[in-house]
Amino acid sequence: MGICFGAPSREPADPATPSTTTPVASSNGSKNIGFSASGTSSSTGKSLFSEEACTGGVEELYPNGKILETPNLKEFTFADLKTATRNFKTDSLLGEGGFGKVFKGWMDEKTLTPSKVGTGLVVAIKKLNSESVQGFQEWQSEVNFLGRLSHPNLVRLLGYCWEDKELLLVYEYLQRGSLENHLFRRNPNIEPLSWDIRLKIAIGAARGLAFLHTSEKKVIYRDFKASNILLDGNYNAKISDFGLAKLGPSGGDSHVTTRVMGTYGYAAPEYIATGHLYVKSDVYGFGVVLLELLTGLRALDSRRPNGQQALVEWRKPCLSSKRKLKTIMDTRMEGQYSSKAALQAAQLTLKCLAFDPKSRPSMKEVVEVLEGIEAMKPKESKIKSATATHRHGHGHGQQPIHLRSPFHTGDHAADI
Incomplete structure (x- = not known):
């Protein structure tokens, strides 16, 4: 909650x-x-x-x-x-x-x-x-x-x-706990998530959101983040914690107006500024999680230097450049993906993070793009041993967390 x-x-x-x-x-x-x-x-x-x-x-x-x-x-x-x-x-x-x-x-x-x-x-x-x-x-x-x-x-x-x-x-x-634990926890007993597993998690979570958005009574989840994505034994992603969910707009309205609540670093800019909540406000939050998956970095980390604490502001400019993208990818996935797949994932992330909600893709479109990326396979010669990556790979200064629960109950959702 x-x-x-x-x-x-x-x-x-x-x-x-x-x-x-x-x-x-x-x-x-x-x-x-x-x-x-x-x-x-x-x-x-x-x-x-x-x-x-x-x-x-x-x-x-x-x-x-x-x-x-x-x-x-x-x-x-x-x-x-x-x-x-x-x-x-x-x-x-x-x-x-x-x-x-x-x-x-x-x-x-x-x-x-x-x-x-x-x-x-x-x-x-x-x-x-x-x-x-x-x-x-x-x-x-x-x-x-x-x-x-x-x-x-x-x-x-x-x-x-x-x-x-x-x-x-x-x-x-759900025995594997939250995505947050796997991405940011420094635990020698938890193997770093591979590129394939990260894609699988992103696709599963995207399908869950797409279902909410396309159901007869559109549901806006409102608090999409890594700690609310739980994983079963096969790394199937399941969205949890509907405490802040709302029914979407009806009668031709484009949005609902509500008190601004959510989590710092994940909430869409239009929602923070106006209290107007769109179905595509969830898409922005999904884009933030995609950026976390690509970089291995938290959406918000006060321990990072000034100018780097908010991940979107810091790393979003690198997503459109193939050269810059290489410098921000989580090194624990090195050799597990093709540059084309990484660039397509980055371009999708950029679209999800568009300032104007109308410019963001629907979650159904997001699912289709991610499934297309999943179908890409890097050349065998470029794939490094997953074991070696797991043994030597380290993320970009992850902040440890201390919850053992598959349901992360200590999230910082707040009036923003």
């Missing part, structure tokens, strides 16, 4: 449906979180849940994504989640941040009831900090959006819990 520094008042979270209701407890004890959540809220209650939620059946049936008519979520009891995490034991802690803490838990694959440690399905459980003002609305937004959006490149939300002041979310567990 993004962290907001500023006044405590917040705009309402957008649900995945046009109308929204204020979250309240109903007479039968269930909670209204923007859709009907009636029925029992026990380990056996399945009013919002089918076994497809944990088996991945929806994704298998609709590989190109689908907006579900009703949320496919399980309403967990707090007792269930205490059992799944062994009473939220310290050794189950994956990470923590402004939203709260993330714990690793174990559940039965078919019923999503708690199971013994080491058996069944591994899940990631976010536990809201009860003192978080922003957290509740972002929690609601997560449930309303991810509860109905299904796509192979969006993280799967399995269910939620709301009991008294306890607010939790249960996700699929």
Whole structure:
């Protein structure tokens, strides 16, 4: 979840449906979180849940994504989640941040009831900090959006819990963690990402955004960044954290106007300047991540010298020159790509970073270009041993991070 520094008042979270209701407890004890959540809220209650939620059946049936008519979520009891995490034991802690803490838990694959440690399905459980003002609305937004959006490149939300002041979310567990960890963490146990893997991640994330943008009710993600791209065991990218997502413009409008929130270094210039949020504001954020993938550098790093702290301002001028491009490419990928492929990736990045949102490509166009680049293969004679690259390659002064969570909860999303 993004962290907001500023006044405590917040705009309402957008649900995945046009109308929204204020979250309240109903007479039968269930909670209204923007859709009907009636029925029992026990380990056996399945009013919002089918076994497809944990088996991945929806994704298998609709590989190109689908907006579900009703949320496919399980309403967990707090007792269930205490059992799944062994009473939220310290050794189950994956990470923590402004939203709260993330714990690793174990559940039965078919019923999503708690199971013994080491058996069944591994899940990631976010536990809201009860003192978080922003957290509740972002929690609601997560449930309303991810509860109905299904796509192979969006993280799967399995269910939620709301009991008294306890607010939790249960996700699929993605063992390789975030793209941010792999790009910027100095860890001898984590191999530097190869060119092919970086392309695969970029394509997966682009497909996820394209699905959001082309769905019947356009969704603007609003906080696209490396820490919100999670990776499964095969480096398939999944977009996570829909706490700041909004429904896109309707009725012929080109944009929605909203309070400016996001993350320094990734937010589009028109959004920062005016509060006008376009579908293509997400494309700018994608361009920033592409630049991070190419250079191995953070979008924003206060430890770099003045004039180099903001990556886009510093390195964007080099993207149009083949000669200059060579000097900014991450040395850990040396010999793994052709100069033509690198130049096309740089040109695409430049287009995504266009100042005018109208000049940016659509995410569907971005996917097509990236798939074309992926099809290019460098000459074998120019490919260096990946092992040698992994052993000797170092990025351009990456800043270490200290989260162990596949869900990066300490992001610096803020009023900008």
